[in-house]
Amino acid sequence: MSAGDSHTASPDLNERLEVSGFRFTPQRQRVYDVLHEKRDHPTAEEVFIRAKHGMPDISMATVYNCLDALVKSGLARQVTLERGATRFCPNMAEHAHFHCDTCGRVFDVALAPDSTLLPLPKGFKINRCDIAAHGICADCARKAK
Amino acid sequence: MSAGDSHTASPDLNERLEVSGFRFTPQRQRVYDVLHEKRDHPTAEEVFIRAKHGMPDISMATVYNCLDALVKSGLARQVTLERGATRFCPNMAEHAHFHCDTCGRVFDVALAPDSTLLPLPKGFKINRCDIAAHGICADCARKAK
DNA sequence: CGGCTATTTAGAATTATTCTAAGTATTGAC
DNA sequence: GTCAATACTTAGAATAATTCTAAATAGCCG
Numbered sequence A, B: 001m002s003a004g005d006s007h008t009a010s011p012d013l014n015e016r017l018e019v020s021g022f023r024f025t026p027q028r029q030r031v032y033d034v035l036h037e038k039r040d041h042p043t044a045e046e047v048f049i050r051a052k053h054g055m056p057d058i059s060m061a062t063v064y065n066c067l068d069a070l071v072k073s074g075l076a077r078q079v080t081l082e083r084g085a086t087r088f089c090p091n092m093a094e095h096a097h098f099h100c101d102t103c104g105r106v107f108d109v110a111l112a113p114d115s116t117l118l119p120l121p122k123g124f125k126i127n128r129c130d131i132a133a134h135g136i137c138a139d140c141a142r143k144a145k
Numbered sequence C: 001c002g003g004c005t006a007t008t009t010a011g012a013a014t015t016a017t018t019c020t021a022a023g024t025a026t027t028g029a030c
Numbered sequence D: 001g002t003c004a005a006t007a008c009t010t011a012g013a014a015t016a017a018t019t020c021t022a023a024a025t026a027g028c029c030g
Helices: A011-019 A026-037 A044-052 A060-072 A138-144 B011-019 B026-037 B044-052 B060-072 B138-144
Strands: A077-079 A087-089 A095-100 A106-110 A125-136 B077-079 B087-089 B095-100 B106-110 B125-136
Touching: A011 A026, A026 A044, A026 A060, A044 A060, A060 A077, A060 A087, A087 A106, A125 A138, B011 B026, B026 B044, B026 B060, B044 B060, B060 B077, B060 B087, B087 B106, B125 B138
Parallel strands: A095 A125, B095 B125
Antiparallel strands: A077 A087, A095 A106, A125 B125, B077 B087, B095 B106
């Protein structure tokens, strides 16, 4: 079996799931792989469609379950940018999202190192912080001219 | 008629709607008032329930239509913090939102004056930027002890 | 192996939102 | 002021996104 074989349980995935009280399953591996194959912030339905290639019997409910397990294990983030379907992102590094209002694509944007300093009221404790910019991407801006 | 009578068309509301190509209607006034009476980021359904007090025949479809008109006129913001219903916020000043994962309440948080500097790739143009923090609010943190 | 529990599955149910068609109100032209 | 055009409201149907349910399956630990 080759080193890069994506059907092998990633040691990381396996461990991270177990630490969070989840079991490793082929379906979770598949969903995890789908998120990493094309990091374009797919919706649950898009993940479902992609996951079926190579695992035709996987069901929508399982995709939701797997995405949930990945999110709770700190292996993916849920991204809610607009009304409508939630998107999923396997990039766990601190970053913001840019949503193009014209084409609908979502881009990862690095953050300036000091940028997340919210002056919170006393007693509030922050777990995570989502930054979502909306506008027009370079491609669409060019075409619009 | 008293100066503070909220049933009078606010000159601002009236004008802002017209500038954006919308008509002024009593329903839009009512929805606008509801958002300002209690600035707690209600969902469309909560707005609907509140709007019915004093306007019992207003319909859900109209609430959606009014909220849409207000958002498009720059008089309210749509806030999508999590899976589930969209919330609405009449605070048009630049600010972030804090969502308490325990009680579900949403708080406005002022921003540090310099905080919104995303290093965007070339050609990208930003319209607006939503910052959403998630964690635990002071009340819930105290109770949890 | 055998029992326990997590997971998967298909499909039903629920929730949030949008659409539709008919009626009503408002506006602008005359 | 009347008329036509258009915007708006309404109830209810339709759609989309997600969650729930119950039964079957699979992995884990003794």
